[in-house]
Amino acid sequence: MEIKGPLSGITVVDLTRVLAGPYCTLLLADLGARIIKVEQPEIGDDSRNFGPFENGKSIYFASINRHKESIAIDLKSTEGKAQLHALLEKADVLTENFRAGTMEKLGFGWETLHAQYPRLIFASTSGFGQTGPYSHRPSYDMVAQAMGGIMSLTGHPGGPPTRVGSSIGDITAGIFTAMGVNTALFHRERTGEGTMVDVSMLDSQVAILENMIPRYHISGEIPGPIGARHPTITPFAALEVKDGYIVIAAGNDAIFARLCMAMGREELISNPFFLTNPKRTEHEPALKDELEVTLKTKTAQEWLDIFEKADVPCSPINNVAQVMDDPQVNARNMIVEADDPTIGPLKMSGNPVKFSAFEDPTKRNPAPNLDEDGKKLRSEFKIKS
Amino acid sequence: MEIKGPLSGITVVDLTRVLAGPYCTLLLADLGARIIKVEQPEIGDDSRNFGPFENGKSIYFASINRHKESIAIDLKSTEGKAQLHALLEKADVLTENFRAGTMEKLGFGWETLHAQYPRLIFASTSGFGQTGPYSHRPSYDMVAQAMGGIMSLTGHPGGPPTRVGSSIGDITAGIFTAMGVNTALFHRERTGEGTMVDVSMLDSQVAILENMIPRYHISGEIPGPIGARHPTITPFAALEVKDGYIVIAAGNDAIFARLCMAMGREELISNPFFLTNPKRTEHEPALKDELEVTLKTKTAQEWLDIFEKADVPCSPINNVAQVMDDPQVNARNMIVEADDPTIGPLKMSGNPVKFSAFEDPTKRNPAPNLDEDGKKLRSEFKIKS
Numbered sequence: 001m002e003i004k005g006p007l008s009g010i011t012v013v014d015l016t017r018v019l020a021g022p023y024c025t026l027l028l029a030d031l032g033a034r035i036i037k038v039e040q041p042e043i044g045d046d047s048r049n050f051g052p053f054e055n056g057k058s059i060y061f062a063s064i065n066r067h068k069e070s071i072a073i074d075l076k077s078t079e080g081k082a083q084l085h086a087l088l089e090k091a092d093v094l095t096e097n098f099r100a101g102t103m104e105k106l107g108f109g110w111e112t113l114h115a116q117y118p119r120l121i122f123a124s125t126s127g128f129g130q131t132g133p134y135s136h137r138p139s140y141d142m143v144a145q146a147m148g149g150i151m152s153l154t155g156h157p158g159g160p161p162t163r164v165g166s167s168i169g170d171i172t173a174g175i176f177t178a179m180g181v182n183t184a185l186f187h188r189e190r191t192g193e194g195t196m197v198d199v200s201m202l203d204s205q206v207a208i209l210e211n212m213i214p215r216y217h218i219s220g221e222i223p224g225p226i227g228a229r230h231p232t233i234t235p236f237a238a239l240e241v242k243d244g245y246i247v248i249a250a251g252n253d254a255i256f257a258r259l260c261m262a263m264g265r266e267e268l269i270s271n272p273f274f275l276t277n278p279k280r281t282e283h284e285p286a287l288k289d290e291l292e293v294t295l296k297t298k299t300a301q302e303w304l305d306i307f308e309k310a311d312v313p314c315s316p317i318n319n320v321a322q323v324m325d326d327p328q329v330n331a332r333n334m335i336v337e338a339d340d341p342t343i344g345p346l347k348m349s350g351n352p353v354k355f356s357a358f359e360d361p362t363k364r365n366p367a368p369n370l371d372e373d374g375k376k377l378r379s380e381f382k383i384k385s
Numbered sequence: 386m387e388i389k390g391p392l393s394g395i396t397v398v399d400l401t402r403v404l405a406g407p408y409c410t411l412l413l414a415d416l417g418a419r420i421i422k423v424e425q426p427e428i429g430d431d432s433r434n435f436g437p438f439e440n441g442k443s444i445y446f447a448s449i450n451r452h453k454e455s456i457a458i459d460l461k462s463t464e465g466k467a468q469l470h471a472l473l474e475k476a477d478v479l480t481e482n483f484r485a486g487t488m489e490k491l492g493f494g495w496e497t498l499h500a501q502y503p504r505l506i507f508a509s510t511s512g513f514g515q516t517g518p519y520s521h522r523p524s525y526d527m528v529a530q531a532m533g534g535i536m537s538l539t540g541h542p543g544g545p546p547t548r549v550g551s552s553i554g555d556i557t558a559g560i561f562t563a564m565g566v567n568t569a570l571f572h573r574e575r576t577g578e579g580t581m582v583d584v585s586m587l588d589s590q591v592a593i594l595e596n597m598i599p600r601y602h603i604s605g606e607i608p609g610p611i612g613a614r615h616p617t618i619t620p621f622a623a624l625e626v627k628d629g630y631i632v633i634a635a636g637n638d639a640i641f642a643r644l645c646m647a648m649g650r651e652e653l654i655s656n657p658f659f660l661t662n663p664k665r666t667e668h669e670p671a672l673k674d675e676l677e678v679t680l681k682t683k684t685a686q687e688w689l690d691i692f693e694k695a696d697v698p699c700s701p702i703n704n705v706a707q708v709m710d711d712p713q714v715n716a717r718n719m720i721v722e723a724d725d726p727t728i729g730p731l732k733m734s735g736n737p738v739k740f741s742a743f744e745d746p747t748k749r750n751p752a753p754n755l756d757e758d759g760k761k762l763r764s765e766f767k768i769k770s
Contacts, residue, residue, distance in 0.1 A: 006569065007571075027564070031568055051663050052603065059596055060600075062599065110741065129713075129717050134712075139634075140618075142622070142634045143632055143634050143698050146703065147700040147711070148708060149703050149704065150549070150550055151550075152550075152703060153551060154547065155550070160613060161623035161630050162547055162612060162613055163612070163613045164549050165538025165610060166595050167595050172560070176560065176738050180738040182570075183392065185567075186392075186567060186574055187742065189575060193742060196741035198738075198741070199737060200717065202717075203717050207719070207735070210556065211444055213708070213733055213734055214444045215705075216705045216706060217709070218439050218444055222705055223705055225550055227547060228548045230527065230548070233435065238527075238536070238548070247532075247536075248527075249524075255523075277435070277436075278436050312523075313522075313524055313525050315531040316531065317531045318533070318534050319609070326532070327519075328517045329591055347598055350592070352584060352588035352592040354584070355582060356495065356580050356583070357580040
């Protein structure tokens with residue numbers, strides 16, 4: 001099947017491996033682009049060997065590389081280089097996530113390719129970017145999470161370091177690269193000029209630090225981990241109920257008032273300690289205790305029903321099984337499926353960007369085996385093998 | 386000053402408030418777009434009241450709304466509606482992050498505006514999206530983090546719930562919306578057609594769950610929080626050294642071998658328990674103990690120097706102050722500055738998407754006061770006040 005989207009007709013030659021780059025091209029595929037994944041013969045993408053496996057095929061690989069085509073090319077051989085050139089002649093975008101310098105060594109540096117293919121967009125996703133003192137260092141998700149600061153903000157005070165439970169070091173870099181590719185396509189459409197897009201995992205982590213840098217710059221106080229609450233909005237936290245925790249997010253005074261009314265704790269609204277958000281944040285431990293005394297008298301589901309009626313932003317802390325069953329997640333087509341000939345039907349996260357002009361299909365093509373589309377692509381692009 | 390970028394010449398009329406939407410238009414501003422922030426008279430964006438403050442101005446607001454222009458318009462009044470139409474006549478993009486249904490109530494629903502301005506791109510960022518059973522519910526960052534599953538994966542086993550230390554519930558939705566706007570601009574450039582872009586915070590959280598959904602779908606095992614390590618790659622974790630923790634990310638067998646050699650623990654390479662990544666993940670606690678016995682004999686800096694020479698991906702766990710001082714972060718211009726007339730010089734995260742075709746300026750214009758650009762904009766767009 002074909003995905004019809006804003007990038008229909010765009011061909012991406014994809015040299016990326018593992019997660020950051022392949023996540024970018026997954027997003028581009030969901031927008032309608034054709035992704036031709038170029039893999040090293042016999043070995044292929046490293047993540048083909050990442051567990052868990054089903055019938056010998058990696059779930060990790062299968063989910064991130066759905067709806068792509070695979071061709072095996074040895075980029076170090078003369079024949080392989082010619083084969084890549086045959087693809088590039090008809091490509092709109094080249095994506096790669098090697099360490100800085102590798103593309104130049106292979107003879108496919110930006111300067112060289114831009115001279116030969118002036119309309120080609122060249123998108124690099126790397127650990128540290130194409131410039132700067134660390135540019136040649138290796139990186140992985142955890143390095144980006146640790147070096148970029150988010151690990152220092154995640155976890156409980158005094159507790160051990162805590163990783164964000166999804167590889168956001170890779171994933172945010174992948175999303176920013178996809179945004180850059182789309183911008184570059186727009187720029188090319190207006191000017192005819194192909195551009196290089198240079199995104200790093202470290203830069204991407206710095207970009208998502210929100211207002212932490214200006215806060216530290218002005219106050220001189222280094223922000224640390226604060227558990228399950230917001231640093232400057234209160235109450236905005238996971239709070240304890242009879243049978244576990246729920247999240248309550250009172251983003252302004254009106255919501256705080258509705259929360260107190262719904263809990264039968266009207267007196268908290270006029271308590272001078274809790275009158276404004278800055279005061280509530282200052283007295284956060286006291287307010288938490290006051291709220292939890294009452295919250296612990298009912299179950300999560302009882303409170304969620306009450307708060308929903310009272311228009312108070314709240315949520316259960318869903319696990320992955322509950323996310324998959326959630327009516328809203330399903331109504332939004334956020335769980336899509338591929339019929340993988342090896343694995344069987346495989347459910348995966350869908351496309352979070354919906355367009356009025358396009359359908360959002362419920363199915364995807366499965367991830368290819370290594371060189372699965374090689375024969376077809378060699379014929380289509382007149383590649384000698 | 387003006388930012389020259391791929392979106393130069395693009396005008397965005399920005400009705401968004403607080404974080405998800407304003408983060409989207411921050412990214413669009415960094416790409417060169419002109420952002421006209423429309424705010425409620427007298428009150429303005431809610432986040433003008435979020436601490437911390439410097440000389441009475443919100444740092445939170447100032448960092449996310451840098452390089453935007455502000456005009457106060459009462460969207461509920463007849464005059465205000467006419468004023469917004471005057472802006473829309475010359476706009477390329479409209480962004481909003483009200484609850485679903487609010488734009489329709491104000492008379493600015495997508496169907497209405499698309500009929501009147503067929504080239505206008507209409508980008509909505511909301512808690513739950515424009516469709517589905519929860520679409521009219523309120524949301525905030527923590528609701529998205531809790532409902533979308535990432536909170537169930539972050540933290541230590543058996544420990545209390547843990548929030549990701551940055552508002553990624555808002556921020557990922559903002560990035561996906563910015564990607565959608567760029568795609569929609571490309572689509573319009575090719576076809577002349579304006580599109581609606583519909584992004585939700587909940588959908589965006591589901592999209593960054595990586596391979597968690599397929600893993601659960603195939604194995605039936607619900608993934609939980611696992612502290613500071615990767616679920617399927619080992620060693621890939623924060624590990625204890627003499628004076629704290631460092632992160633080591635051994636993404637494949639070759640790196641694991643280099644790590645062991647650099648530590649003088651060659652015997653671990655051929656230990657049958659640790660021979661492959663799946664085996665190392667199975668025996669993670671034992672491997673962690675073996676590595677930490679040696680790691681605890683030297684300081685973080687000593688090990689980082691050793692591992693850097695050995696080409697082993699590693700990192701200190703930087704706090705925000707260390708991020709700001711990092712040579713690579715600075716070499717990449719990831720800390721930019723605005724001269725805010727109220728706050729003074731304000732340092733903030735920069736733009737993580739670098740282009741060969743454009744400079745990446747080190748300065749930004751400061752965030753506007755409420756209606757600061759009103760007079761100029763009323764004259765430019767021939768708005769009657």
